[in-house]
Amino acid sequence: MIKVYFSRNRQGKLTSFTVQGHAGFAPHGEDIVCSAVSAIAQTTVYGMDRVLGINPQVQVREGFLECKIPERDLSPEELEKIELLLETMLVGLQEIQKDYSDCILIEDHKSKV
Numbered sequence: 001m002i003k004v005y006f007s008r009n010r011q012g013k014l015t016s017f018t019v020q021g022h023a024g025f026a027p028h029g030e031d032i033v034c035s036a037v038s039a040i041a042q043t044t045v046y047g048m049d050r051v052l053g054i055n056p057q058v059q060v061r062e063g064f065l066e067c068k069i070p071e072r073d074l075s076p077e078e079l080e081k082i083e084l085l086l087e088t089m090l091v092g093l094q095e096i097q098k099d100y101s102d103c104i105l106i107e108d109h110k111s112k113v
Contacts, residue, residue, distance in 0.1 A: 001023065003021050003107070007109050012110060013083055014086035017044075017086065022063055033103045041065050054069075056069060
């Protein structure tokens with residue numbers, strides 16, 4: 001199963017996401033669920049980097065991708081654009097989860113601090 005964790009700050013803004021695991025829907029290289037989730041997650045990271053010019057902190061390894069918003073001061077406009085990308089990613093993954101709920105689990109956590 002693919003597990004996707006989103007973290008939010010106290011204001012409810014997304015600050016990071018982690019994608020880990022494999023869907024197990026089909027054999028490696030043929031798994032449309034893994035491919036779809038990977039494409040959405042990677043496109044979000046590329047969008048931050050190549051479109052917005054903001055370099056997120058990213059860790060990647062087999063079956064794992066973690067992306068954290070940089071801790072440097074960002075302008076309100078930059079934060080708004082990042083939020084749009086991340087919320088769009090969340091919506092896309094939720095749509096996949098509707099049809100493949102046995103292959104993907106999404107958790108959306110708001111900070112209590």
